[in-house]
Amino acid sequence: MALSPNAASTLSRVGVYGVTVATDLDLIPSLPPRSDTPDLHVVAASEPIEFADQDLFYSSPTRDPDSVPAIRLYRVEDRFVARFVDAATFSIGSERIEYLLHDDTYAYALELWLLGTVLAFWLEWRGVPALHASAVALGDGAVGFLASKQGGKTTLAMSLLQQGHPLLTDDLLPLGVEGDAIRGQPGYPQMRMWPAHVRHFVDNSDSLRRAHPYTDKRRVPIGTDGLGTFCDDVRPLQALYLPERTDKTSIQIQPVAPTEALKAALRHSFLPRLVEAASWQARRLNVLSQLVEQIPVWQLTYPEGIEHLPRVADAILDAEA
Incomplete structure (x- = not known):
C-alpha cells in the first residue's frame, strides 16, 4: 500500500x-x-x-x-x-x-x-493556481521548468540538484501571490523518474520502489537518505523555462514574448478542465498574466541525450548569474 x-x-x-x-x-x-x-x-x-x-x-x-x-x-x-x-x-x-x-x-x-x-x-x-512544472531554488529565488509529461522538467531539475541547488518541487508548482510578487510554494522531497534516468543519477537505482504498481517510474527521495537537498521555503520565482529537446548540439536560451508566455503557462497549468468546470478560469488567468508580466520566460533548446545535461545546467546557471 x-x-x-x-x-x-x-x-x-x-x-x-x-x-x-x-x-x-x-x-x-x-x-x-x-x-x-x-x-x-x-x-x-x-x-x-x-x-x-x-x-x-x-x-x-x-x-x-x-x-x-x-x-x-x-x-x-x-x-x-x-x-x-x-x-x-x-x-x-x-x-x-x-x-x-x-x-x-x-x-x-x-x-x-x-x-x-x-x-x-x-x-x-483558495486562489493558488498550480503549474505543471518542476522548480529548483537558486540563491534567494527559484527557477521553474514548465512542461508536460516527458517534457524534460524533472531531469533538468535533477541536473541542477547535482550541482548543489535544492529541489523546490517536482511536477506541481503552486503559485502564491503576495502583493506584487509571485512565489513558488514547495512541494515534497521526492521525484519520480523513469529507470533509464534513475540509473544515470542514482547508484542504487534497483532498490528504489515504483511510483505505483503499474508504472516503471521510480520514487527518488530527496534530502535525508536521498539525493541532494530539499527547499522547504516559499521562494520568489525569478524565471520560467520552456524546455525543448532537439537533435542539435547547441544550447539556446531565448526570451519568450509575454503573449506567447501566457499561452504556454495556460497550456501547462494544472487541472485546466476542472478549473474551467468550476468557473475559476478568470481568476487563474489574472494570476498567470501577472506572472508573465513580472517574471522572464525563456525558451530553452538543448540537445537530446542525458549526457548533455551538465552542460545544460551550466548554461542555465550562467543565464541566472
Whole structure:
C-alpha cells in the first residue's frame, strides 16, 4: 500500500505545497514536520460521504475499462466531493478533507490522488493556481521548468540538484501571490523518474520502489537518505523555462514574448478542465498574466541525450548569474 491510515489514529503535522496539514495518513514521501496551527486536516471519513447525482458538475472523459469516469466532481453545500472511479471518494472542505477508500486494490492510488488532483484543486479553490512544472531554488529565488509529461522538467531539475541547488518541487508548482510578487510554494522531497534516468543519477537505482504498481517510474527521495537537498521555503520565482529537446548540439536560451508566455503557462497549468468546470478560469488567468508580466520566460533548446545535461545546467546557471 502506498498510503494507509495511521494505526494509532494520531495526526501528524506536515508541510506540503506551502501549507501545514494535520493528517492520519502515513505517506511514502517523508514530508517536513510542522508545529504551527494546521491550515488543513486530511482524515479518514467516519461515515459514508454523501452526494447527489444532480450536483455533478464535472465528469472526466477518461474512463476505466468498465467505462466509469476517472473522476467525477460534485458540489455539495459548502464543499466539493471528488469520486475517483468507484474506488475512493474525497470530501473537500475549506479546512478539512475526508477520504474514504471503497476498493482496497486502489489503496496505492490514494496518495497519488491526494498529492495530485485533490490538493491541487483545494489550492485552486483558495486562489493558488498550480503549474505543471518542476522548480529548483537558486540563491534567494527559484527557477521553474514548465512542461508536460516527458517534457524534460524533472531531469533538468535533477541536473541542477547535482550541482548543489535544492529541489523546490517536482511536477506541481503552486503559485502564491503576495502583493506584487509571485512565489513558488514547495512541494515534497521526492521525484519520480523513469529507470533509464534513475540509473544515470542514482547508484542504487534497483532498490528504489515504483511510483505505483503499474508504472516503471521510480520514487527518488530527496534530502535525508536521498539525493541532494530539499527547499522547504516559499521562494520568489525569478524565471520560467520552456524546455525543448532537439537533435542539435547547441544550447539556446531565448526570451519568450509575454503573449506567447501566457499561452504556454495556460497550456501547462494544472487541472485546466476542472478549473474551467468550476468557473475559476478568470481568476487563474489574472494570476498567470501577472506572472508573465513580472517574471522572464525563456525558451530553452538543448540537445537530446542525458549526457548533455551538465552542460545544460551550466548554461542555465550562467543565464541566472
